[in-house]
Amino acid sequence: MSTKGSKVVLVTGASSGIGRACAELLSARGHTVYGTSRKPSPAPTGYRMLELDVTREESVQKGVSTVLEEQGHVDVVVNNAGYALAGPIEETSMEEARRQLDTNFFGVLRVCHAVLPSMRARGSGLIVNVSSLGGVVGLPFQGLYSASKFALEGLTESLRQEVASFGIQVTSLQPGDVRTPITENRVRVQRCGPDSPYRSAFETALGIIEKEERAGAPVELVARRLLELVDRKQVGVRYSVGHLSQRLLTSTKAFLPARLFERILMSYYGL
DSSP: OOOTTOOEEEESSOSSHHHHHHHHHHHHTTOEEEEEESSOOOOTTSOEEEEOOTTOHHHHHHHHHHHHHHHSOOOEEEEOOOOOEEBOSTTOOHHHHHHHHHHHTHHHHHHHHHHHHHHHHHTOEEEEEEOOGGGTSOOTTBHHHHHHHHHHHHHHHHHHHHHGGGTEEEEEEEEOSBOSTHHHHOEEOTTOOTTOTTHHHHHHHHHHHHHHHHTSBOHHHHHHHHHHHHHOSSOOSEEEESOHHHHHHHHGGGTSOHHHHHHHHHHHTTO
């Protein structure tokens, strides 16, 4: 059982990157943490790792049931599992698009379905959906990734309104570029070969994106922001975290003319 004063936290995608940093920090601060991964390895810092594949309903139900059986409740869920697909939208197959949305969006929905009944019964809970600044701005050649995060933003806004009367809070955490394995693990669409009419622009834009990622904020910055949210009595709709320059750039979308903002973005990515 969890120790007095600590919270029971479930973190998906905790084998590396943001998820692992969050699990480690929350555990170090006395919370009872369950990390998850499709292929979990033993956690090095005291929290437990469970096998959980967010694309499989039975896997999600089994993982959440394990936590509920051992702890009796889940206080906080951090929906972090996901990956980035890169390539021209025209050359993205329907299967590649479905896989991206199945992990980044429907995976979150599956976890929410699994944890909400027990949170409702208890009258409390916090769900933190790890989105992206790419869920605020559509990024070139990451169209399906941005689409998955835009969808997640809408889900977060709607869900927090629906469950507020049950004492459950929902929020979105929007990291900018962060130094994580997402850069090395990025999946490229298969049809964008040497003869693609998009090839040159794609390689230019992706080179800039990955350079920014490698110079991104440390994952510990995101973990510290999450810790702040876990400790708060009330959370807002969304929180951005990362380099100030990126957060300011995305914020200008709200008041700049749309075509001007688009030209700025295209110029930035060499288009």
